[in-house]
Amino acid sequence: MSGVIHFIESLNLGGKRSAAETLLVYALHIVVAAVFILPLMWAIAASFSPNQEVFKYAYPFSWRALLPSNFTLAAYENLFARDFGVALSNTFVLGMIVVFVGGVVNSMAGFAFARFNFRGKRLLFVAIILITFLIPIDLTAIPRFILISELKWINTWPALIVPGLANSLVIFLFRQFFEEIPQDLIDAARVDGASWFSVFYRIVLPLSRPVLITAALLMFLSQWDSFFWPLLVAPHPALRVVQVEIAISIGEYQTLWNELLAGSMLAAIVPILLLLPFQRYYIQAITSSGLKD
Amino acid sequence: MLLKRVLFIALLLAIAVTPSLAQDQTVVTWLMLGWGGAEEVVAAFEAENPDIDVEIEQVPFNALFEQIQVRLAAGSAQPDVISVDVPLVAGYGLRGWLLPLDEFFIMGEQDDWLDAAVEAGSYNGELLAAPVSTSTQLLLYNADIFEAAGIDTPGEDERWTYEYIAEIAPQLTMDTDGDGATDSWGFTWEQTNRIYQLQPLAEGLGGDAIGEDGLTVDGVINSQAWIDGFTYYSDMFNVHMAAPQDDTVGASDLFASGKMAMYIAGPWNINRLIRDNVEFNWGVSRHPYFEDGEIVTPTGSWHIGINKNTENRDAAAKLVHFISTGDGAEMWWRIGSGDFPAQKSVLAMFQTDEQFEEAPFSTLRVAADEATIGAVPRPVSPGYLEYEQILQNAFSDIRNGQDVEEALNLAVARIESEMDKYRR
Numbered sequence: 001m002s003g004v005i006h007f008i009e010s011l012n013l014g015g016k017r018s019a020a021e022t023l024l025v026y027a028l029h030i031v032v033a034a035v036f037i038l039p040l041m042w043a044i045a046a047s048f049s050p051n052q053e054v055f056k057y058a059y060p061f062s063w064r065a066l067l068p069s070n071f072t073l074a075a076y077e078n079l080f081a082r083d084f085g086v087a088l089s090n091t092f093v094l095g096m097i098v099v100f101v102g103g104v105v106n107s108m109a110g111f112a113f114a115r116f117n118f119r120g121k122r123l124l125f126v127a128i129i130l131i132t133f134l135i136p137i138d139l140t141a142i143p144r145f146i147l148i149s150e151l152k153w154i155n156t157w158p159a160l161i162v163p164g165l166a167n168s169l170v171i172f173l174f175r176q177f178f179e180e181i182p183q184d185l186i187d188a189a190r191v192d193g194a195s196w197f198s199v200f201y202r203i204v205l206p207l208s209r210p211v212l213i214t215a216a217l218l219m220f221l222s223q224w225d226s227f228f229w230p231l232l233v234a235p236h237p238a239l240r241v242v243q244v245e246i247a248i249s250i251g252e253y254q255t256l257w258n259e260l261l262a263g264s265m266l267a268a269i270v271p272i273l274l275l276l277p278f279q280r281y282y283i284q285a286i287t288s289s290g291l292k293d
Numbered sequence: 294m295l296l297k298r299v300l301f302i303a304l305l306l307a308i309a310v311t312p313s314l315a316q317d318q319t320v321v322t323w324l325m326l327g328w329g330g331a332e333e334v335v336a337a338f339e340a341e342n343p344d345i346d347v348e349i350e351q352v353p354f355n356a357l358f359e360q361i362q363v364r365l366a367a368g369s370a371q372p373d374v375i376s377v378d379v380p381l382v383a384g385y386g387l388r389g390w391l392l393p394l395d396e397f398f399i400m401g402e403q404d405d406w407l408d409a410a411v412e413a414g415s416y417n418g419e420l421l422a423a424p425v426s427t428s429t430q431l432l433l434y435n436a437d438i439f440e441a442a443g444i445d446t447p448g449e450d451e452r453w454t455y456e457y458i459a460e461i462a463p464q465l466t467m468d469t470d471g472d473g474a475t476d477s478w479g480f481t482w483e484q485t486n487r488i489y490q491l492q493p494l495a496e497g498l499g500g501d502a503i504g505e506d507g508l509t510v511d512g513v514i515n516s517q518a519w520i521d522g523f524t525y526y527s528d529m530f531n532v533h534m535a536a537p538q539d540d541t542v543g544a545s546d547l548f549a550s551g552k553m554a555m556y557i558a559g560p561w562n563i564n565r566l567i568r569d570n571v572e573f574n575w576g577v578s579r580h581p582y583f584e585d586g587e588i589v590t591p592t593g594s595w596h597i598g599i600n601k602n603t604e605n606r607d608a609a610a611k612l613v614h615f616i617s618t619g620d621g622a623e624m625w626w627r628i629g630s631g632d633f634p635a636q637k638s639v640l641a642m643f644q645t646d647e648q649f650e651e652a653p654f655s656t657l658r659v660a661a662d663e664a665t666i667g668a669v670p671r672p673v674s675p676g677y678l679e680y681e682q683i684l685q686n687a688f689s690d691i692r693n694g695q696d697v698e699e700a701l702n703l704a705v706a707r708i709e710s711e712m713d714k715y716r717r
Contacts, residue, residue, distance in 0.1 A: 052569040056550045059542040060476050146367045154371065228356075232363060235324070235350035247353035248327045253561045254545060 041066045047075050047262035054257040075258035076266075079245075083237065084263060087245035092270070094160055094241065095223040099216045102165040106215060107208075109166070110174020111200055115186065125175075133168035137228060148233050159233040160241075164223055170215045177211035178204060210281040217282060221271055242267050319608040320346045324360060324372035326595075327351045330628035337624060338615045345608045358678075365390040365600060373603040374612055377422040379413045379593045380671040380681070383507065386416030387675035387715070392599040393419040397610040402618055407592075410635040413670040414596045422596035423617035424635035425625060429664035430483075430490065430591050432581060433548065433562060434555035436574040438465055438477065442554070447578035449659045454584045455494075455525055458555075462535035465554035476552065479535035481544045483558035485692060486685045489671060490557065493589040494522030496669055497582055503672035503680070508712040510680070515701040522583075523688075523697045530692045538692055557581070560660035564631060567653050577656040579663060592668035594632050633664055640664065679711040 017025070046054045048068035057065035112118075113125055144163065153159040181204060189199045205212070227243040234240075246263035249256040275282070325331060328351070335347045350372060352360055361375060365385070377385065385391050395403075403411060403420070410424035432453065439446045442465050447453055462479035469477050484490040492502055500518030503510060513519075529536045537547070545562055547553045551573050557580060566575060580590045597616050599609045615621035616629075618636065626634040634640050643649050643661030674680055687704040691697055 050569070052549045052571060054550075055542050055546050055552075059547070059552075060474055141363055142367050145363055145369070149367065149369050149371075154369075228359070231352055231356055232360065235352055235360070236348070237351065244353070247356065248351070250353050250355070252326060252354045253559060254565060255543070257546070 038066070043261045044265060045069075047258055047265050048072060049258055050074060051256055051258045054261075075256075075262040078256075079259055079263055079266070082245075082248075083240070084242075084245055084266070086238070087240045087242045088266070088270075090239060091224055091242040094157075094164075095220040097161055098164045098223050099219050101161070102167060102170070102219050103212070103216060105165050106167055106170040106219075107174050107205070107212070108200070109171045111178050111204060113171070113175040114178035129168045129171055133172070141228070141232065145232055153233070155234050155236040155239060157239070160230055160239065163229065164219070164226070167219055167222070170218055173211060173215055173218070174208075177208060181207055213278050213281040217274060217278060220274065224267075224271055317344060318346055319344060319605050320348055321374060321605050321608045321612055322348045322350055322372040323374040323376070323612065324350045324352065324357070324364075325376040326354055326357060326630075328630040330630070334616070334621070334624050334629045338612060338621065341615070342608075342611055345611065347612060361385075361390075365602075368602055370600070370602045370604045373600055373605050373609040375598050375600060376425075377596045377598045379410070379422065379424075379596050380673075380677045382414055382422045382596065382598075383416045383673045383675045384677055385598070386419075386421050390601055391421040392601045392603070392606070393421060394423055394599065394610075394613065395420050397614055398423075398618070405618065405636045405638050407635050407637060407640075407665070407668070409592050409668045409670045410596075413593055413673060416673070422598035423613055425597050425617050425622065426594035426630060426632035427592055427635040427640075427664055427668075428559055428594040428633055429660060429668065430493075430557050430559055430580050431660055431663055432555055432578040433558050433566075434576055434578065435548065435551060435553065436576055437551070438467075438554040438573075442467075446576060449576070449578060449656070452579035452588070453581050455497075455581050456584050458581055459525070459529065459533060459535075462529065462554070463533045466533075466535045475534070475537075477554070478537050478547065478552065479533070479554050480529060481536035481547075481553065481556045483544045483556060483562070485536075485540055485544065486688045488681050488684050489591050489593065491523075491526065491688060492591060492669065492671065493580070493582075494526055495519040497586040497589040498522050499586065502669075503674055507672065507674040508676065508715055510708045510712070511705050514684070514708075515698070515705050519701055520698055523691055523701065526688075527691045527694075527697050531694050540689075560633060560657060561631070563653070563656050563660065575653075577659055579659075580667075588667035589669050590663060590667045591671075592664065593670050594635070595630065596635075633661065674712075675715045676708075676712050680708055683707045683711070 042058060042065050045066055045068045046058070048071050049056075050070055050072055053069045056069055057063075113121065113129075148154060148159050148163075151158075153162075185203055186199055189203050194202065223241075225243060226241065227247065230239070230241045231244050242263075246260060246267060249260040249263060323335075331349055331351070335349060339345060339347060357376070358378070358381070361377075361381075364372065365375075365388075375391075377391075382391070398420075406424045407427055410427055411420070414420055414422040414424050432447065434446055436446050442461075444461055444464060458480055465477075465479035466475055467477040468475055482490045488502070495514070495516075495518050496502065498518040498521055500516050500522065501513050504513050530538050537544075544553060544556050545558060545565070548556055548558070548562070549566065549569060549571055551571070563577065580588070582588045597613050599606070599613060603609050616625050622634055622636045623639045623642070626632070626639055640661055643658050649655055649658040671677070672680065683704050687700045690700045
């Protein structure tokens with residue numbers, strides 16, 4: 001769709017648009033926006049409706065489905081009555097720990113790959129870093145589960161945190177960014193007697209704000225969205241994370257659609273609040289690293 | 294100074310709050326679905342067995358099977374106790390994941406379970422998962438739609454034929470707002486894709502679900518009975534146009550929002566209709582049958598088993614015994630999962646308990662009685678998961694208009710090749 005709009009806009013590069021063209025462009029913009037916004041509006045409206053009325057106007061679709069029928073906060077109340085708050089705070093804490101500890105681990109690893117020469121560097125980078133982020137988690141679930149249970153970590157925080165710390169995608173991102181930093185800067189600092197650690201801490205990191213923010217977002221979101229792993233190693237209710245709590249709304253016989261949607265809305269707010277202010281850095285880091293999502 | 298003192302008090306508090314595990318306390322973990330009343334039932338068990346602590350691990354429906362698969366395949370000692378969906382018993386049995394249970398039950402205790410449930414919970418002659426719940430299916434109807442169409446509703450003990458349903462279903466299918474698109478349907482099945490729900494279509498005409506060996510499907514699921522049964526199914530969607538082809542919105546959600554005249558569904562929907570206090574009048578009737586066929590109804594539900602690698606064998610066995618027999622089983626039915634009990638003695642309480650005297654609760658009495666009629670378990674096969682998955686696709690193709698014989702033959706080829714690995 002956006003391709004179409006670009007095409008139409010390109011027809012009139014530089015010149016002033018006629019009224020008809022402007023109208024057409026706007027109409028297309030509105031259609032595209034509607035495609036993205038309507039389902040979201042329905043979801044919001046449904047989260048404020050009683051469960052039995054969620055589909056009243058949605059199938060077949062009528063415009064009334066975009067407004068809550070019999071406005072109620074019941075879905076939200078029920079969510080919090082069954083510990084949704086605990087799940088939200090668990091996931092937030094988990095995300096934050098992984099961002100800070102994982103940030104240190106991954107940025108240092110990225111720096112080593114970018115700046116040091118050591119035996120087996122290429123092999124380590126290609127074999128471990130690149131290949132691990134291509135292997136789906138499901139494939140390694142059983143051996144990793146065995147490892148965690150041998151460590152007696154089932155139903156503990158370390159089971160949730162430790163496997164998420166080293167993130168090959170984030171290491172890759174750091175490495176690409178650090179390679180762009182001029183060698184002269186680092187050499188100058190070294191000549192002045194700076195240790196490698198202070199080069200990293202005082203020179204490299206302050207220059208790396210975009211990639212730090214991007215890496216933090218990637219790590220936080222990967223924890224925020226995680227489902228399978230936390231469910232496997234920490235099924236205890238006190239350790240439940242937000243995606244698992246949402247999925248509990250899907251019962252054997254019935255799905256509590258209003259609670260499912262209410263939970264999804266609440267769970268979406270946190271990433272949105274994080275993404276909006278940092279969007280600029282995020283895009284900058286992704287484009288400058290040559291990574292495309 | 295102050296900070297130190299605060300920290301010290303906080304530390305003391307933390308120690309005080311941390312659950313103290315007494316030395317001789319056995320902790321049993323139980324992996325299950327998100328059943329609301331489970332904690333209460335477990336508390337009653339713990340009161341009877343003060344030396345055992347039960348830790349419940351609840352996971353979403355679709356995730357439960359993955360959980361079991363990963364954790365048991367890894368040889369983990371936990372969970373000790375597992376809620377098992379009954380058609381998977383054979384598969385778990387073949388892989389040696391479950392502890393045989395016969396020795397934990399005394400003479401006569403097993404006789405209280407429904408025969409179909411014992412059969413379905415056993416593999417190679419050993420009881421691997423004790424029956425906890427059972428299920429059945431009824432015909433639920435929206436009386437208001439029937440009245441609008443001028444058709445009489447069925448009585449509670451009446452059993453309509455599939456033929457009659459096919460005759461009236463199109464008359465109950467409507468376009469209420471006149472925009473040319475159907476928005477209220479005549480008839481459907483609650484789970485349009487699942488063998489559980491659709492098995493009676495073939496077995497009611499004399500077909501079988503699987504060969505004697507639990508593996509062969511050629512000549513079984515493409516037999517004349519299957520072709521006839523599923524032609525009926527196909528016609529409901531493609532000829533009578535009385536059922537919605539699209540299953541984005543589940544049949545129960547359509548029914549609950551007043552857009553379905555009748556459908557075959559489980560009694561759990563009765564609880565839901567009562568709880569949601571829906572605006573329309575509704576009622577229940579018996580599961581339909583073919584004019585020249587037999588009465589066949591779906592059955593089967595949750596059983597409970599023990600992880601073969603458990604380190605708490607005796608405590609786990611006590612818990613399994615408690616949930617599957619006597620007072621514990623009654624409690625599990627009343628406040629645990631709310632599913633129908635698989636114990637004849639508990640099932641009989643529907644007929645004696647006063648709370649089922651009056652409408653709408655009396656409809657549950659009909660359902661409890663129906664659970665004892667014509668119940669045919671799902672096929673016992675180590676390859677049940679593959680069998681179900683492939684048939685699910687076949688049913689959905691049939692619903693979307695594929696030729697019935699062609700779809701079933703394709704399913705035969707696919708299932709046969711999956712089953713080969715169990716033949717070795």
